Amino acid sequence: MTFNLLNLTNTKPEKQIVSLLQEVKDPEIPVLNVLDMGIVSAVRVTKEDLVEIDIIPTYSGCPAMKEIKDDIFKKVSPIFKNLTIKLVTSPPWTTDRISKEGLQKLKDYGIAPPLGKDQGEFSYMDIKIACPRCESKNTVLQSAFGSTACKSMHKCHDCLEPFEHFKCHI
Amino acid sequence: MTSDASLLKFSLRLADNLFVLSHRLSELTSSNPTLEEDIAVANISLDLLGQARHVYSYCGETLENKNKSEDDYAYLRDEREFYNVKLVEQPNTDFAYVMARQLFFDTFQILFYESLIKSPNKDLSSIAEKGLKEIKYHYRHSSNWVIRLGDGTEESHQRMQEAVDELFTYTGELFSTDEVEVDLIKQGVIEDPNSFKSLWEKRVQEVLKEATIKTPSKETFMAFGGKNGVHTEYLGKILAEMQCLHRAFPGAEW
Numbered sequence: 293m294t295f296n297l298l299n300l301t302n303t304k305p306e307k308q309i310v311s312l313l314q315e316v317k318d319p320e321i322p323v324l325n326v327l328d329m330g331i332v333s334a335v336r337v338t339k340e341d342l343v344e345i346d347i348i349p350t351y352s353g354c355p356a357m358k359e360i361k362d363d364i365f366k367k368v369s370p371i372f373k374n375l376t377i378k379l380v381t382s383p384p385w386t387t388d389r390i391s392k393e394g395l396q397k398l399k400d401y402g403i404a405p406p407l408g409k410d411q412g413e414f415s416y417m418d419i420k421i422a423c424p425r426c427e428s429k430n431t432v433l434q435s436a437f438g439s440t441a442c443k444s445m446h447k448c449h450d451c452l453e454p455f456e457h458f459k460c461h462i
Numbered sequence: 463m464t465s466d467a468s469l470l471k472f473s474l475r476l477a478d479n480l481f482v483l484s485h486r487l488s489e490l491t492s493s494n495p496t497l498e499e500d501i502a503v504a505n506i507s508l509d510l511l512g513q514a515r516h517v518y519s520y521c522g523e524t525l526e527n528k529n530k531s532e533d534d535y536a537y538l539r540d541e542r543e544f545y546n547v548k549l550v551e552q553p554n555t556d557f558a559y560v561m562a563r564q565l566f567f568d569t570f571q572i573l574f575y576e577s578l579i580k581s582p583n584k585d586l587s588s589i590a591e592k593g594l595k596e597i598k599y600h601y602r603h604s605s606n607w608v609i610r611l612g613d614g615t616e617e618s619h620q621r622m623q624e625a626v627d628e629l630f631t632y633t634g635e636l637f638s639t640d641e642v643e644v645d646l647i648k649q650g651v652i653e654d655p656n657s658f659k660s661l662w663e664k665r666v667q668e669v670l671k672e673a674t675i676k677t678p679s680k681e682t683f684m685a686f687g688g689k690n691g692v693h694t695e696y697l698g699k700i701l702a703e704m705q706c707l708h709r710a711f712p713g714a715e716w
Contacts, residue, residue: 349512349592351508351509351512351596352509352512352513352515352516352589352592352593352596353508353509353510353511353512353513353515354512355508381516381585381588381589381592382584382588382591383588384588384591384592384595385592386595414598414599414602417602434498435498435501435502436502436599436602436603437498437501437502437504437505437506437599437603438501438505439501440505441505441508441509441596445498445501459599461595
């Protein structure tokens with residue numbers, strides 16, 4: 293299921309906010325924006341031009357959330373001065389919130405995108421993930437935990453490059 | 463006890479478990495057995511800290527009417543005001559202890575979160591729903607290590623058996639209930655943790671069996687008190703280290 297905020301927002305201010313959000317990059321993976329990541333769960337504009345944006349953490353302890361909140365504020369508040377950004381815990385973030393474009397951007401950046409829901413949550417520990425550089429499946433899991441909470445570490449036996457995999461969260 | 467007071471104490475018990483255990487794991491940073499383990503343990507610690515923060519935030523914003531911040535809970539409470547179970551404050555004696563402690567906790571926390579997800583309290587159920595996804599990874603990690611070390615060399619087996627034997631005495635407290643739980647169970651906010659105790663016992667026993675480790679007897683003396691602020695000698699030392707900087711420079715900011 294992909295979440296397309298543009299389908300939900302038909303009014304001019306909300307469309308404007310969405311295009312501003314597309315310029316706010318994930319601090320850890322700067323090729324993705326916060327909408328690609330599915331971090332923005334809601335955008336509300338009230339009659340009085342009060343703007344509320346809800347963001348959800350990818351992992352409970354994601355240390356980038358403060359920076360993301362600040363970056364969204366810096367981008368949106370010059371135009372929408374009455375802005376509140378709230379970090380909420382519901383709905384829980386899952387990897388199927390990452391947009392199709394986001395998945396491709398991850399791969400191009402060298403991070404193996406998350407496996408689908410249908411393949412089960414721990415499948416990356418049991419099946420071989422395709423190398424994002426050379427596509428080979430002759431890879432091995434080095435650690436279930438990577439440089440950030442959301443990634444695992446793998447190595448490709450063909451091109452000999454290490455790579456990270458975005459862990460599936462369902 | 464008023465129902466609000468019960469909810470606050472229940473939430474603090476949950477947050478303090480996560481927070482103290484997170485801190486214990488963070489103490490190991492840069493000294494775990496391998497580089498990959500160092501990253502793994504740090505990640506697990508961070509997950510727990512994140513979950514703790516969400517619960518403290520709920521306590522401060524909602525239950526205490528914005529009168530408290532996360533930092534207030536973390537840095538300005540004394541030992542007797544922390545309500546974590548004694549298990550999570552036990553020392554990182556060796557890697558076997560760390561993984562045995564983690565096994566006992568992770569097995570419990572999965573069941574605890576699966577139960578809490580059903581709560582009509584949306585704040586707690588959403589934190590549980592998110593936390594469950596992370597705890598499942600932790601459980602996979604700790605159970606794999608207990609098996610690998612238990613069914614390992616003579617030395618690793620001995621150390622794991624010792625760790626399991628010593629820490630088992632702190633597992634009873636995970637399921638203890640008092641007027642706080644009784645109150646919340648009556649209101650339909652939570653389920654009785656004893657309803658999943660035998661499942662916990664079964665799962666732990668299965669892992670220990672595969673690890674060729676003897677499960678300690680059910681007659682083992684169980685230690686209680688942490689949930690009401692009566693702790694082992696270790697919590698005081700943890701807090702002294704954790705809180706001293708914040709208390710030495712009140713109001714200091716980056």
